[in-house]
Structure formats: structure tokens, C-alpha cells
Amino acid sequence: MTKKNVPILSLKIFLFISLAILISIKYLDAEIAVRVMSLLRFLHILRKNDKSIPDLLLHFVGFGTIVTWVIYLYRLHKKNNDIKTQFLKFVGIILPISYLVKSILKFVFGRTSPREWLFNRKPLTFNWFNGWSGSFPSGHMVVFAAFGVAVLIYFPQFRKMTLILLSLLGIALVVTDYHFLSDVMAGAYIGAITTYLIRYIMEKQRIKH
Numbered sequence: 125m126t127k128k129n130v131p132i133l134s135l136k137i138f139l140f141i142s143l144a145i146l147i148s149i150k151y152l153d154a155e156i157a158v159r160v161m162s163l164l165r166f167l168h169i170l171r172k173n174d175k176s177i178p179d180l181l182l183h184f185v186g187f188g189t190i191v192t193w194v195i196y197l198y199r200l201h202k203k204n205n206d207i208k209t210q211f212l213k214f215v216g217i218i219l220p221i222s223y224l225v226k227s228i229l230k231f232v233f234g235r236t237s238p239r240e241w242l243f244n245r246k247p248l249t250f251n252w253f254n255g256w257s258g259s260f261p262s263g264h265m266v267v268f269a270a271f272g273v274a275v276l277i278y279f280p281q282f283r284k285m286t287l288i289l290l291s292l293l294g295i296a297l298v299v300t301d302y303h304f305l306s307d308v309m310a311g312a313y314i315g316a317i318t319t320y321l322i323r324y325i326m327e328k329q330r331i332k333h
Contacts (some may be wrong), residue, residue, distance in 0.1 A: 141313045148306035154248060157238040160301045181263055185223045192216040211278040214323070215271065222270035222318050226263040227256060229314065235260035238301040262303045265311025266318070268293055273319040 196212035199205070234251035237259035241248045250260070272286045294312060297303040303311075 141309065145306045145309050148304070148309060153238075153304035153306050154241075156298065156305055157242060157301055160299055161238075161242050164301065179263075181267060182223070185219050185267060189216055189219045192219070207278055211274065214274055214278070214326075217326075218270045218274055218319050218322055219267065221322060222267045222315055223263070225314065225318050226261060226266035226311070229261055229266075230258040230263065231256050233260040234258040235304075235307070238304055242301065259303055260307045260310060261314050262294075262297055262307040262311035264297060265290075265294060265303075265308050266315040269312040269315025270319045271315075273316045277319070277323060 192212045193216040196209060196216060199209040199212070232253060234254040235258045236246050236248050236251070237257075240246045240259075251258070269290060272290045275286050276283055290312065294308040297308050298305050
């Protein structure tokens with residue numbers, strides 16, 4: 125693939141993902157959420173207070189960022205600047221940035237979550253620029269997809285395992301009614317794009333220097 129074809133391919137992927145997300149919002153999200161809720165209640169898995177389970181994503185990002193930077197600086201101090209060291213630096217950058225990206229987008233879209241809609245009877249809508257706890261996109265998918273793509277870039281031999289784990293995460297978020305299908309699709313795409321953009325910027329900076 126030539127460099128000239130990259131923007132065209134990127135545009136096609138964007139249009140395809142955007143169309144899939146719009147179709148999901150229009151025709152699939154509510155139906156899937158209702159069916160999942162019914163199934164969870166039938167199996168006695170779901171209780172109303174389950175919606176209060178704490179969100180540990182910020183803790184993961186904070187801890188992961190600190191650990192990766194500490195190990196990166198240690199390896200650099202030992203003059204061990206191999207691919208693992210470069211990967212640690214990259215992850216230390218993408219984790220906080222991907223978290224920031226998801227937070228901003230949640231504020232922008234302000235979408236009602238499945239459990240707010242089903243439990244509290246809140247209208248299923250996008251409340252633009254209204255609060256930081258929106259459902260769209262899935263923050264977990266943004267962060268973990270960003271991390272997963274970093275793994276694919278540096279360690280392509282783990283491609284299959286990474287894609288399987290990301291798929292399982294996406295499925296888990298939908299079948300527990302923590303997110304709509306479109307939230308998960310958008311989160312995965314945004315996470316991937318975030319990582320590729322950061323990689324592109326870093327490569328540009330490296331070439332300049």
C-alpha cells in the first residue's frame with residue numbers, strides 16, 4: 125500500500141464505522157439493552173444496586189502510567205533502549221491521553237447509559253455538553269483499544285490474542301448493560317485512532333530531530 129492510498133483507506137474506514145454506529149444507535153442499541161436486561165433478571169444475575177459498582181478505569185490509567193514511566197526511565201538509565209523500552213514510553217503517553225480523549229467526548233455527547241435508561245427511566249438521548257458521565261463512547265474501550273493497538277504496533281506476534289481480548293471486553297460491556305453496542309464500537313475506533321495519531325506525531329518529531 126502506498127502512502128497516497130492511506131488517507132483514502134482511512135476515510136473509507138471512518139465512513140464505514142460511522143455508518144455502523146449510526147445504524148446501531150437507530151435500530152440496535154435499545155433492543156439489545158432491553159433483551160440483555162430481561163435475560164439478566166431472568167437469570168437472577170442483575171440487582172438494582174449493581175449499577176453502583178465503582179469505575180476503576182481512572183485508577184488503572186493512573187497506576188499504569190506511573191508504572192510504565194518508572195520502568196521506562198529505569199531501563200533507559202541502564203542504557204537499554206530496546207523495543208520493550210520504547211513500548212513502555214509509548215504506553216506511558218497513550219494511557220493518559222486516551223483517558224483525556226474519552227472524558228472530553230463523554231462531556232460532548234452526554235449520552236444516557238443503558239442502566240440510567242432502564243433503571244431510572246431517563247430519556248434515551250444525547251445531552252450535548254452536559255456532564256462528564258455520558259455513555260458514549262465507552263471509556264474502557266477507548267483506553268484498552270488504545271493500549272491494544274500499541275501492542276499490535278510493537279509486538280504484532282500478539283495480534284490474535286490482543287484482538288480476542290478486546291472483543292471479549294466489548295462483548296462484556298454490552299451483555300452486562302453497561303454500554304450500548306454503538307458506545308463500544310465508537311470507543312474501539314476512537315482508541316485505535318488516538319494511538320495511531322500519537323504514533324504519527326511521534327514519528328514526525330523523530331524525523332525532524
